[in-house]
Amino acid sequence: MSPAAPVEPKQSLTADAWAEAALEVIAQSGFDAVAVEPLARRLGVTKGSFYWHFENRDALLCAALERWERAETDDIVARIGPEPDPYQRIVKLFKAANASYRAGRLYLAIAAAEDKPMVQSFVRRVSERRMQYLFECYRALGFSEASAAHWARFAYATFMGNLQIGRDTPELMPTGAEFSEYVKLMIKVLIPREAPPDDDGDPPA
Amino acid sequence: MSPAAPVEPKQSLTADAWAEAALEVIAQSGFDAVAVEPLARRLGVTKGSFYWHFENRDALLCAALERWERAETDDIVARIGPEPDPYQRIVKLFKAANASYRAGRLYLAIAAAEDKPMVQSFVRRVSERRMQYLFECYRALGFSEASAAHWARFAYATFMGNLQIGRDTPELMPTGAEFSEYVKLMIKVLIPREAPPDDDGDPPA
DNA sequence: GTCTATCCATACGCTTGCGTATGGGGCAAG
DNA sequence: CTTGCCCCATACGCAAGCGTATGGATAGAC
Incomplete structure (x- = not known):
């Protein structure tokens, strides 16, 4: 019931952190479950932070997919x-x-x-x-x-x-x-x- | 852009028709894409029809899953x-x-x-x-x-x-x-x- | 100390979808 | 003709989520 682990943002959030959190949600609950406001709560911040780092929701999904593709490519060679x-x-x-x-x-x-x-x-x-x-x-x-x-x-x-x-x-x-x-x-x-x-x-x- | 094929309901809709339409949406757009009001539009009716046949959205999903399991079981033996x-x-x-x-x-x-x-x-x-x-x-x-x-x-x-x-x-x-x-x-x-x-x-x- | 850029909170309007309440039309029974 | 039932339309309240606007806080530059 509790929203996973509402970590406190010890310092500035980065776009990669948002993308990584999005990938975590995708792995746990599927692609459609990626929503901005729940993700923000999960990270201990609000939407105001998100819309500073990203243009919109699609931009986050795209960044998450790029991060995923890069990780997959790195893995297969590393x-x-x-x-x-x-x-x-x-x-x-x-x-x-x-x-x-x-x-x-x-x-x-x-x-x-x-x-x-x-x-x-x-x-x-x-x-x-x-x-x-x-x-x-x-x-x-x-x-x-x-x-x-x-x-x-x-x-x-x-x-x-x-x-x-x-x-x-x-x-x-x-x-x-x-x-x-x-x-x-x-x-x-x-x-x-x-x-x-x-x-x-x-x-x- | 057009909502698929808004067929006109020639006669009374049955619960199985709703379940079948739900399976169609699942196959096309995924499980989370099953929504009552779009489905009603797709069938040429309104929510009023749906909530007469089903208790709620979960009941539809359950009926669709039962229909799916039955079809899979029938196929494997038939x-x-x-x-x-x-x-x-x-x-x-x-x-x-x-x-x-x-x-x-x-x-x-x-x-x-x-x-x-x-x-x-x-x-x-x-x-x-x-x-x-x-x-x-x-x-x-x-x-x-x-x-x-x-x-x-x-x-x-x-x-x-x-x-x-x-x-x-x-x-x-x-x-x-x-x-x-x-x-x-x-x-x-x-x-x-x-x-x-x-x-x-x-x-x- | 002031200024500015960075990062985030708050508040608002908007849309979509869920569930409910209520009424209406069709149709068969009587 | 009226009654009752089945099936559906309409209208409403509600919640969640997207995107925007705006202000506040903090830290480094100067």
Whole structure:
């Protein structure tokens, strides 16, 4: 019932602080739940502060989305950047995908608001970048263009689906050792070490 | 700009018509977009009609969710019910999963509103029922309890992720023959005909 | 000390949507 | 014709949230 944690503004609020708070609300209650006045109460200030830092509500949402996109891009290169083996890169992606619960909720919440045109472009870029990264991993493993695209889509769909399951039915997502087995199974299946010899293999061109 | 299609109410409106219209709005604009007065305008009537059929807005949302759950349950048994082969049952599930675009959007939109306690139980039941169905398919294929749970979760995650990709980045989801190849690849990978002999196989107990 | 820019509070008007109260039109029963 | 019921329209009060206008407070510049 109490409005989360009405922190006192120890010093001047920055625009990034507003954007970060907006992302927090999005992760918790969805994109449409971002309102100026409740957010101000949450930060211990009033609207007067907000409309000094931002033009209007849409400007805040845009700033939050930019911050989100930047964080996603930084993560994908920072957490698994210096890894020469493409196999291990995909493995690390799997681990990282299920690592940050908040990041997963954020993606699902933002993607669920794709009817707003502003959101659509951000989600597209982030999603395309991730699948592109996976695509290059499979290419580096020796897959053809066509099969790499299929496997990258396949693997990415599994990422997304696991996020969804973890959010909607967390009791069906195992923990501990059983979860490790589950991840191991998916990695083993989604990263065939040698390309399959038949139709879905990798023809030279 | 125009409010969709303001149909004239040829005869008496039923509660189911309101629920169906609510589902349409959910699929198009998300769960929070369901408002009484816009919905009434959409149906060519006023609030006076609504509050005769329903106690309040929550009652409409509940009715819509019940209608959704019923439709999902009917679909899963009607579209692939009389199929003895568990392998073909999973294959049909894959086809059906990507068949109805609207059903996919509906699931994603409703699941994205799981912060509302009312929604959560519905999503849980539908999702658990689907995974249970998949689980039984894998069991019928000879998988152990543990591995069947893993493969069912794996396959369901892939379903969900493909829905998400098709909604967020439809240009990355192939069409026509290439889509068929994609589906064939997933089926081949997600339904190993003979259970693998090693660790993730199916020990007798 | 004064001045100015920065950051925020307060107060107001406006719109949208929820819920209620009340009345009215249509239609079948009597 | 009148009565009663079903379905809906109209009108109202209320709350929440957006955006604006304006003033106040604080801190550094000079």
